Amino acid sequence: MAVPGERKFQILQTLAAMLETPGGEKITTAALAARLDVSEAALYRHFASKAQMFEGLIEFIEQSVFGLINKITSSQQNGLDQSEAIVSLLLGFAQKNPGMTRVLIGDALINENDRLQARINQLHDRLEATLRQCLRMGAADGDIRTDIDSIATANLLLCHVIGRWHQFAKSGFKRLPAETFTQQWALLSAGFTVIS
Numbered sequence: 335m336a337v338p339g340e341r342k343f344q345i346l347q348t349l350a351a352m353l354e355t356p357g358g359e360k361i362t363t364a365a366l367a368a369r370l371d372v373s374e375a376a377l378y379r380h381f382a383s384k385a386q387m388f389e390g391l392i393e394f395i396e397q398s399v400f401g402l403i404n405k406i407t408s409s410q411q412n413g414l415d416q417s418e419a420i421v422s423l424l425l426g427f428a429q430k431n432p433g434m435t436r437v438l439i440g441d442a443l444i445n446e447n448d449r450l451q452a453r454i455n456q457l458h459d460r461l462e463a464t465l466r467q468c469l470r471m472g473a474a475d476g477d478i479r480t481d482i483d484s485i486a487t488a489n490l491l492l493c494h495v496i497g498r499w500h501q502f503a504k505s506g507f508k509r510l511p512a513e514t515f516t517q518q519w520a521l522l523s524a525g526f527t528v529i530s
Contacts, residue, residue: 342380345370346390353433353442354507360445385447391437392453399427399457403464413472414527417465417491418519424461424495425511432507439499462492469526482526494522 348369352361363384367374381387406419428435436442438457443450466488472478478487498511 342390345377345380345387346394349387350391350431350433353436361442383447385450388437388443388446388450389453391434392450392457395431395434395437396457399424400460402427407464407468412477413468413470413475414477414523416468417472418523420461420465420468421491421495421519422512422515425498425515428499428502428511432502435499435503435507435511439496439503441503458492458496461495462488465491477528478526479528487526491522494518 345366349361349366352366352369361384363374363377366387367377370377377387381390402423403420406423407416410416410419428438433442438454440451440454443454466484469478469482469484469487473480473482473484478484495511501509502511
């Protein structure tokens with residue numbers, strides 16, 4: 335017999351795996367139940383709706399990403415280094431979790447409950463606010479130019495990440511988000527770092 339919560343996790347893992355299929359067909363509870371070899375009723379014992387299953391994936395993403403970001407911000411004191419590490423983390427997370435990438439860009443949420451996209455938008459806003467804080471710290475440290483708007487710069491960095499996520503998903507997961515990170519970071523950061 336499965337441990338409580340184990341079946342729930344298995345359902346979310348299977349949903350994430352189904353999202354890794356290039357082409358991204360709409361996922362139905364019937365297809366999910368068939369993949370798990372259970373009835374649709376069995377799914378609804380763990381989740382009240384498919385929207386609740388997607389919320390479970392979004393919660394997993396939030397906990398994973400912000401848990402790792404907290405480790406970065408507590409272990410690195412330099413704001414510029416934190417910004418670079420966070421952008422690298424976001425690209426790497428997508429690369430390791432292709433199905434989650436489709437959730438992060440909202441692709442998997444089309445025709446689902448509007449609150450799911452609103453939740454992803456909130457996640458993006460939190461990421462941008464975190465980057466903004468790191469950039470402000472970098473400016474206070476003297477590594478980032480003080481004449482640069484941290485709001486615009488944080489938005490630029492997040493737009494770069496989201497663009498790389500989109501490219502990854504739309505290429506059928508062939509264009510890896512982190513493959514040219516070092517070169518692209520050098521180009522991006524050249525616009526806002528202090529030249530020593």
